[in-house]
Amino acid sequence: MFERPDAGERAILVHLNLQVGQEDLDELKELTKSAGAQPIHVVTGSRHRPDPKYFVGIGKLDEIKVAVAELQADIIIVNHPLSPSQERNLEKALEVRVVDRNGLILDIFAQRAQTFEGKLQVELAQLKHLSTRLIRGWTHLERQKGGIGLRGPGETQLETDRRLLAVRIKQIQQRLEKVEKQRHQSRSKRKKAEIPTASLVGYTNAGKSTLFNTLTGAGIYAADQLFATLDPTLRQLPLANGGEIILADTVGFIRHLPHELVAAFRSTLQEAAEADLLLHVIDAAAEDRDDTILQVNQVLEEIGAGKISQLKVFNKIDLLDDIEPHIDYDADGRPVAVWISAQSGAGCDLLQQALSELFASSKVIRKCYLPAGQAGQKAKLFAFVRIISDVTDDHGDCELTIEIDKKHLGLLKHIRVEAVV
Numbered sequence: 449m450f451e452r453p454d455a456g457e458r459a460i461l462v463h464l465n466l467q468v469g470q471e472d473l474d475e476l477k478e479l480t481k482s483a484g485a486q487p488i489h490v491v492t493g494s495r496h497r498p499d500p501k502y503f504v505g506i507g508k509l510d511e512i513k514v515a516v517a518e519l520q521a522d523i524i525i526v527n528h529p530l531s532p533s534q535e536r537n538l539e540k541a542l543e544v545r546v547v548d549r550n551g552l553i554l555d556i557f558a559q560r561a562q563t564f565e566g567k568l569q570v571e572l573a574q575l576k577h578l579s580t581r582l583i584r585g586w587t588h589l590e591r592q593k594g595g596i597g598l599r600g601p602g603e604t605q606l607e608t609d610r611r612l613l614a615v616r617i618k619q620i621q622q623r624l625e626k627v628e629k630q631r632h633q634s635r636s637k638r639k640k641a642e643i644p645t646a647s648l649v650g651y652t653n654a655g656k657s658t659l660f661n662t663l664t665g666a667g668i669y670a671a672d673q674l675f676a677t678l679d680p681t682l683r684q685l686p687l688a689n690g691g692e693i694i695l696a697d698t699v700g701f702i703r704h705l706p707h708e709l710v711a712a713f714r715s716t717l718q719e720a721a722e723a724d725l726l727l728h729v730i731d732a733a734a735e736d737r738d739d740t741i742l743q744v745n746q747v748l749e750e751i752g753a754g755k756i757s758q759l760k761v762f763n764k765i766d767l768l769d770d771i772e773p774h775i776d777y778d779a780d781g782r783p784v785a786v787w788i789s790a791q792s793g794a795g796c797d798l799l800q801q802a803l804s805e806l807f808a809s810s811k812v813i814r815k816c817y818l819p820a821g822q823a824g825q826k827a828k829l830f831a832f833v834r835i836i837s838d839v840t841d842d843h844g845d846c847e848l849t850i851e852i853d854k855k856h857l858g859l860l861k862h863i864r865v866e867a868v869v
């Protein structure tokens with residue numbers, strides 16, 4: 449497993465201007481801090497194409513070597529994906545640990561994951577990342593083995609490591625399958641109960657968890673670090689119109705989220721893909737605000753959630769001078785954006801109002817069958833529903849077509865009911 453950087457680990461960042469696959473240097477600094485390390489120096493350069501052996505050129509390698517010695521760096525973080533052999537060659541040449549951008553993001557995810565499922569997902573992604581980096585003489589698994597019965601007779605170090613990895617990967621996959629099944633079941637139950645779901649999505653650090661907490665009063669971990677949330681958390685949220693929805697907090701998005709992570713978090717992201725509404729939380733004060741909106745929409749496309757309707761939530765307006773909380777409506781009078789501060793709570797009542805408006809049409813038509821002798825049930829129903837038709841036959845059995853608010857559907861649970869489209 450990865451050893452994660454201890455707090456304050458001194459990191460030199462390496463960032464090249466390449467013709468393709470350009471990454472953002474400021475974001476790398478934020479990611480480094482999120483991992484608990486301290487960016488002490490940046491080495492930049494330009495290359496037409498990465499060097500196959502070291503990723504950087506020989507001249508740049510020397511420059512990094514000098515910086516490592518002078519600044520007593522503990523780790524090099526390269527702002528690009530490295531091949532396993534490039535990572536190894538760099539470590540050998542520089543004699544410090546080298547992590548690429550994907551490894552860094554995996555490390556942050558590993559530190560943040562809080563629930564059982566999140567931890568399993570991260571471990572799986574890490575092991576897969578590691579399995580591509582196993583070579584003869586590689587001793588990262590040294591700590592994990594050595595237990596009696598763990599090493600087979602005549603196995604080389606590499607074979608043992610490979611075998612242990614494969615066993616662990618399989619174990620985790622099996623456990624994840626179980627958890628995913630449970631999540632699927634709980635989603636189907638919610639669907640059956642016709643409780644609409646809204647998922648909070650947004651660029652990492654936009655303020656999703658803070659908003660989730662403000663709206664639902666839950667004590668979820670929110671920190672000024674990227675990716676504070678890795679596990680979706682579900683809460684019931686009563687609306688101003690008397691209805692209710694399920695609110696789901698999801699993992700923070702980021703540009704070029706490593707593919708192994710998208711795969712690892714498939715079930716978590718599925719929560720967003722199956723929502724009735726996406727609350728797209730945006731840091732209104734961020735300089736690259738429009739770009740983050742595009743990046744999030746791109747990830748949503750990738751996970752099959754591109755067509756779900758969105759309510760944009762422009763957050764952190766307390767950091768802007770001239771914006772008061774308000775709702776933006778489209779030409780049809782449908783709320784499309786709400787401007788709020790999740791931290792101070794300003795505008796959260798407007799967000800509630802917008803949600804009530806969006807979920808206002810919660811009435812459904814149902815056909816119910818009441819056997820004779822259940823007049824009491826009928827009287828109860830009359831108080832909550834609009835009766836569209838009421839036919840009683842010779843035996844006293846009754847067939848009713850009713851319009852009922854989704855939130856009162858529970859009243860029908862002891863009666864035979866058919867959905868009427």
Ligand SMILES: Nc1nc2c(ncn2[C@@H]2O[C@H](COP(=O)(O)OP(=O)(O)OP(=O)(O)O)[C@@H](O)[C@H]2O)c(=O)[nH]1
Pocket residue numbers: 650651652653654655656657658659669670671672673674675676677678699700701763764765766767788789790791792
């Ligand atoms: N000034 C200000 N800061 C806010 C507001 N809302 C959230 N923050 C801060 O922004 C930072 C990120 O908030 P989170 O709620 O953790 O963000 P997130 O989108 O859940 O982050 P990830 O888990 O990384 O996806 C924290 O330091 C919050 O205190 C706000 O309305 N105003």
